[in-house]
Amino acid sequence: xxxxxxxxxxxxxxxxxxxxxxxxxxxxxxxxxxxxxxxxxxxxxxxxxxxxxxxxxxxxxxxxxxxxxxxxxxxxxxxxxxxxxxxxxxxxxxxxxxxxxxxxxxxxxxxxxxxxxxxxxxxxxxxxxxxxxxxxxxxxxxxxxxxxxxxxxxxxxxxxxxxxxxxxxxxxxxxxxxxxxxxxxxxxxxxxxxxxxxxxxxxxxxxxxxxxxxxxxxxxxxxxxxxxxxxxxxxxxxxxxxxxxxxxxxxxxxxxxxxxxxxxxxxxxxxxxxxxxxxxxxxxxxxxxxxxxxxxxxxxxxxxxxxxxxxxxxxxxxxxxxxxxxxxxx
Amino acid sequence: xxxxxxxxxxxxxxxxxxxxxxxxxxxxxxxxxxxxxxxxxxxxxxxxxxxxxxxxxxxxxxxxxxxxxxxxxxxxxxxxxxxxxxxxxxxxxxxxxxxxxxxxxxxxxxxxxxxxxxxxxxxxxxxxxxxxxxxxxxxxxxxxxxxxxxxxxxxxxxxxxxxxxxxxxxxxxxxxxxxxxxxxxxxxxxxxxxxxxxxxxxxxxxxxxxxxxxxxxxxxxxxxxxxxxxxxxxxxxxxxxxxxxxxxxxxxxxxxxxxxxxxxxxxxxxxxxxxxxxxxxxxxxxxxxxxxxxxxxxxxxxxxxxxxxxxxxxxxxxxxxxxxxxxxxx
DNA sequence: CGCGTTTTCGAGAGCGCTCTCGAAAAGTGT
DNA sequence: ACACTTTTCGAGAGCGCTCTCGAAAACGCG
Numbered sequence: 214x215x216x217x218x219x220x221x222x223x224x225x226x227x228x229x230x231x232x233x234x235x236x237x238x239x240x241x242x243x244x245x246x247x248x249x250x251x252x253x254x255x256x257x258x259x260x261x262x263x264x265x266x267x268x269x270x271x272x273x274x275x276x277x278x279x280x281x282x283x284x285x286x287x288x289x290x291x292x293x294x295x296x297x298x299x300x301x302x303x304x305x306x307x308x309x310x311x312x313x314x315x316x317x318x319x320x321x322x323x324x325x326x327x328x329x330x331x332x333x334x335x336x337x338x339x340x341x342x343x344x345x346x347x348x349x350x351x352x353x354x355x356x357x358x359x360x361x362x363x364x365x366x367x368x369x370x371x372x373x374x375x376x377x378x379x380x381x382x383x384x385x386x387x388x389x390x391x392x393x394x395x396x397x398x399x400x401x402x403x404x405x406x407x408x409x410x411x412x413x414x415x416x417x418x419x420x421x422x423x424x425x426x427x428x429x430x431x432x433x434x435x436x437x438x439x440x441x442x443x444x445x446x447x448x449x450x451x452x453x454x455x456x457x458x459x460x461x462x463x464x465x466x467x468x469x470x471x472x473x474x475x476x477x478x479x480x481x482x483x484x485x486x487x488x489x490x491x492x493x494x495x496x497x498x499x500x501x502x503x504x505x506x507x508x509x510x511x512x513x514x515x516x517x518x519x520x521x522x523x524x525x526x527x528x529x530x531x532x533x534x535x536x537x538x539x540x541x542x543x
Numbered sequence: 544x545x546x547x548x549x550x551x552x553x554x555x556x557x558x559x560x561x562x563x564x565x566x567x568x569x570x571x572x573x574x575x576x577x578x579x580x581x582x583x584x585x586x587x588x589x590x591x592x593x594x595x596x597x598x599x600x601x602x603x604x605x606x607x608x609x610x611x612x613x614x615x616x617x618x619x620x621x622x623x624x625x626x627x628x629x630x631x632x633x634x635x636x637x638x639x640x641x642x643x644x645x646x647x648x649x650x651x652x653x654x655x656x657x658x659x660x661x662x663x664x665x666x667x668x669x670x671x672x673x674x675x676x677x678x679x680x681x682x683x684x685x686x687x688x689x690x691x692x693x694x695x696x697x698x699x700x701x702x703x704x705x706x707x708x709x710x711x712x713x714x715x716x717x718x719x720x721x722x723x724x725x726x727x728x729x730x731x732x733x734x735x736x737x738x739x740x741x742x743x744x745x746x747x748x749x750x751x752x753x754x755x756x757x758x759x760x761x762x763x764x765x766x767x768x769x770x771x772x773x774x775x776x777x778x779x780x781x782x783x784x785x786x787x788x789x790x791x792x793x794x795x796x797x798x799x800x801x802x803x804x805x806x807x808x809x810x811x812x813x814x815x816x817x818x819x820x821x822x823x824x825x826x827x828x829x830x831x832x833x834x835x836x837x838x839x840x841x842x843x844x845x846x847x848x849x850x851x852x853x854x855x856x857x858x859x860x861x862x863x864x865x866x867x868x869x870x871x872x873x
Numbered sequence: 874c875g876c877g878t879t880t881t882c883g884a885g886a887g888c889g890c891t892c893t894c895g896a897a898a899a900g901t902g903t
Numbered sequence: 904a905c906a907c908t909t910t911t912c913g914a915g916a917g918c919g920c921t922c923t924c925g926a927a928a929a930c931g932c933g
Contacts, residue, residue, distance in 0.1 A: 218919055229883040234921060244881070259681065264658040265598050266919035269888050274595065284620035285814060293614055293641070306655065309639040311623070325636065328594040351589065429814070458818060465819040484615060484759070488788060489795040490821050548889055559913040564891060572911065596889035599918050 217260050226254040237262050268330065277305050277511055278331030280322055282312045282338025283427065286455055287483035288500045292337045292358060295504020296511075303512055314427045316340025316399060323349050333514050335507050340399045354518060356510045358503055361524065366514060368507040368525045370498040375529035376408025376450070379478045379496055382531055383448045384416050387539045388476060392421040392439075392446035394432060394456050405452050405480065421446055425456050432459030433466075440467050447540035448476035454486045457493055461536065476537040492535035499527050547590050556584040567592050598660065607635050607841055608661030610652055612642045612668025613757065616785055617813035618830045622667045622688060625834020626841075633842055644757045646670025646729065653679050663844050665837050670729045684848060686840045688833055691854065696844060698837045698855045700828040705859035706738025706780070709808045709826055712861055713778045714746050717869045718806060722751040722769075722776035724762060724786050735782050735810065751776055755786050762789030763796075770797050777805060777870035784809035784816045787823055791866065806867040822865035829857050 219233040226233070228251060235243045236251040268274040277300060281289040300307055308331050310322040319341045326334055327349070337358035339346060346355065347364050355365035383391050393409040406422070413420040423439060425432045432455070439445060440463060451457035457479030461471050471477045472494075479486050482497035506525050513520055549563040556563070558581060565573045566581040598604040607630055611619040630637055638661050640652040649671040656664055657679070667688035669676060676685065677694050685695035713721050723739040736752070743750040753769060755762045762785070769775060770793060781787035787809030791801050801807045802824075809816050812827035836855050843850055 216919085220919080230919095231883065231885095231921080232881090234919095235882095238921085247881085261654075262658055263660065263919055265595060265604065265660050266888095267921070268595050269599050269890085269918090270920040270922080272888065272921080284614060284623055285617060287615060290614035297641075309641075311627075311639075324591075328592055330593060330595050429818075458820070462819045471820075485815055488759075488821075489792045490788070490801075491818075546889085550889080560889095561891080561913065561915095562911090565912095568891085574911070577911085593889055596918095597891070599888090599920085600890040600892080602891080602918065 216263075217258050218263075219260075222251065222255050222258060222260055225258060226251050274330045274332060275305060275515075276308050276329070276331045277515075278310065278323075278326035278329070278334040279307050280310045280312060280319075280326065280334060280336035280339060282340070283314050284311055286338075286427075286453075286481075287485055288454070288481045288498075289337055291483065291500030292504035292507070295501040295506075296335065296508045298501075298505050299508030299512065305512070305515070312338065312340070320345060320349050327353060333511050335511055337504075337507075340397075342399070354514045356507050356514065358507045359498065366510045366523050368503055368510060368527070370503065370527050370529045372404035372529070373408035373411065375480060375496040375498065376405045377412045378529065378531040379450050379480070380409055380412040380416070382494070382533065382537065383450065383476060383478065384412075384418070386448075386476065386537060388448040389418055389540075390421070390444075390446040391418065391448045391450060392423050394423050394425040394436070394449055394451040394460055396452040396456070397424075397426055409450060423449075425452060425459075427453075427455065429455045429459035429462070432456040433462040436460040436463035437466065440464070440469075445475070448478070448537070450478045450480075452480060454479040454481045454483045454493060454495055457495065457536075458485060458491060461491070461493070471536040472538045474541060476540070478537060482532055486534075494534045494537040495532050497530045497532050499529075502527050546593075547588055548593075549590075552581065552585050552588060552590055555588060556581050604660045604662060605635060605845075606638050606659070606661045607845075608640065608653075608656035608659070608664040609637050610640050610642060610649075610656065610664060610666035610669060612670065613644050614641055615644075616668075616757075616783075617815050618784070618811045618828075619667055621813065621830030622834035622837070625831040625836075626665065626838045628831075628835050629838030629842065635842070635845075642668065642670070650675060650679050657683060663841050665841055667834075667837075670727075672729070684844045686837050686844065688837045689828065696840045696853050698833055698840060698857070700833065700857050700859045702734035702859070703738035703741065705810060705826040705828065706735045707742045708859065708861040709780045709810070710739055710742035710746070712824070712863065712867065713780065713806060713808065714742075714748070716778075716806065716867060718776075718778040719748055719870075720751070720774075720776040721748065721778045721780060722753050724753045724755040724766070724779055724781040724790055726782040726786070727754075727756055739780060753779075755782060755789075757783075757785065759785045759789035759792070762786040763792040766790040766793035767796065770794070770799075775805070778808070778867070779805065780808045780810075782810060784811045784813045784823060784825055787825065787866075788815060788821060791821070791823070801866040802868045804871060806870070808867060812862055816864075824864045824867040825862050827860045827862050829859075832857050 219230050223230045223233045233251055236248045308329055310326050312319055312322055319339055333354045335356040343362050357365045357367040361367045361369050395406050410420050449460050451460055457477050460477055464471050464475055479493045479495035482495045486493035486495045549560050553560045553563045563581055566578045638659055640656050642649055642652055663684045665686040673692050687695045687697040691697050691699050725736050740750050755765055779790050781790055787807050790807055794801050794805055809823045809825035812825045816823035816825045
């Protein structure tokens with residue numbers, strides 16, 4: 214089908230091309246009735262505004278690039294919801310890029326966003342180093358969610374506090390052998406680990422770190438293996454809910470009951486942890502709120518690229534559900 | 544920062560603008576060493592290919608629009624994975640549009656995709672009517688996932704078969720009062736309902752339809768209310784896993800045990816249903832495979848817009864887990 | 874009714890790229 | 904060495920739009 218252009222509408226409506234353009238952007242400087250008429254003609258001709266051309270000509274695209282680590286993790290859906298809550302009313306278009314959980318394609322994903330000439334990028338769950346982020350982004354502003362990056366605005370949750378909350382809760386229940394099911398060691402993601410370590414030290418307990426991953430399944434097999442070894446911990450604090458759920462999978466499969474035989478604490482308070490069937494005790498980082506605040510930072514940054522860097526905090530909170538309880542043996 | 548263009552690279556590298564273009568598309572007709580040289584100069588100058596301009600000038604964008612109903616439903620993450628499995632090696636860019644679970648923004652989401660001049664759209668979980676889809680899409684080809692649309696290629700799962708599988712399984716376990724927790728009545732989504740009805744009739748059982756929604760939480764409260772009424776069913780077959788999980792939430796909260804006091808069957812076999820803690824008996828529609836096949840259909844359609852319409856089927860299978868068992872009372 | 878001011882309109886340039894097409898260079902065969 | 908084919912290169916047009924800028928129309932006021 215031949216693509217129909219503004220030129221044709223202009224001719225059909227008896228106005229100039231520039232007026233058709235004004236009409237479609239409902240900009241100032243055109244009489245309402247003329248605008249209506251143009252739009253009517255456009256509709257009748259089956260015209261569809263060409264965003265590609267508009268963006269090229271306009272110089273700026275006005276779009277927001279959004280990087281989300283993983284569609285299988287509900288936290289990112291929460292963040293997206295928050296982001297959309299604020300970007301949609303502002304009339305900004307979101308351009309999505311989805312990562313791979315091993316972080317291997319992060320740079321490429323950002324690059325794609327950049328080639329699409331987004332004006333600012335908001336990223337949640339980036340796994341590459343601060344340095345690499347900086348290198349690929351250059352001068353494009355970034356709003357980082359849940360991770361502090363020096364060269365970017367950020368909206369973060371204090372992970373040290375969250376880890377502290379989790380460990381303290383377990384200690385109060387009487388646990389002493391508390392293991393941390395850790396995330397892969399990537400830049401900027403050591404806070405939960407560090408918070409765990411610090412709090413354990415504070416209580417004069419021996420830390421035990423189990424190297425985990427972002428995959429529920431992998432975590433399940435890691436914990437399954439651990440369960441077979443001697444001297445297993447009485448509680449597991451996982452770096453996120455996915456991992457915690459994986460741990461629970463292993464525990465349940467082993468015929469044990471989370472919260473009774475072994476306690477589990479997650480992190481993020483994703484939808485999956487909230488269900489009565491999981492009933493996971495976890496740290497709520499308030500994902501929707503994180504997304505919303507990031508959206509606001511984006512809007513500010515878009516309005517003034519020279520604005521001073523900001524860093525917002527959302528306080529993590531402990532949500533006690535059924536997967537934590539006193540240890541079976543002191 | 545001033546944007547740097549091909550023109551400047553051409554000057555710096557001592558070649559023509561058109562050669563720089565060829566180099567970046569690694570097209571035929573340029574000596575490898577010249578190409579390398581151009582790329583090196585570009586890298587040094589900090590050049591970034593402008594996709595917007597390229598798409599305008601090139602006439603075609605080569606991009607695939609992807610509509611996903613809901614990021615909170617793991618099924619769509621599966622579908623996306625499948626889609627990406629095939630589009631990425633083919634070097635096609637995916638442009639995402641995410642719906643709202645009430646379907647209110649579907650038309651707008653498709654419109655956005657269209658304005659970005661995607662060449663084909665693949666949609667999973669569209670809630671608007673066939674007619675509306677057709678109206679907004681016009682001549683842009685569509686590949687519909689999990690829903691048959693006359694004017695589009697489709698990759699579907701036979702929902703009647705799936706529903707049959709689910710109901711039969713329950714009947715074999717001895718259930719007779721089997722309720723269907725239904726999805727909102729939108730076009731093209733009646734197959735599971737119809738399949739349920741047909742199978743119930745076949746077994747000469749009285750159907751009982753509970754109007755549900757796409758929201759887990761809403762389904763939970765609907766089932767919670769139902770549980771208080773007299774003559775509750777001994778088994779619930781839900782239109783999808785989200786709904787089934789919601790039903791389980793209500794059942795567990797009521798102090799009952801799914802699979803013992805009341806059986807639950809879901810639909811989709813999403814990641815959430817697979818975990819030992821949920822252990823939901825469900826119908827596997829093989830989401831990743833659905834996505835993959837849709838991706839292949841897209842590639843074919845892109846290669847030949849005039850190719851005959853195709854409709855692929857993926858056979859649904861029953862996955863028995865822990866939420867189904869014999870009824871407590873006949 | 875004329876003058877200045879505001880609003881509405883149209884022509885034209887140009888965003889950064891791709892692509893066609895003809896010229897130049899390189900390769901082939903006798 | 905010459906004509907001929909094949910490959911490499913450059914000039915120029917143009918994708919569909921936005922935006923600037925000056926002309927025309929409409930308005931306000933003495």
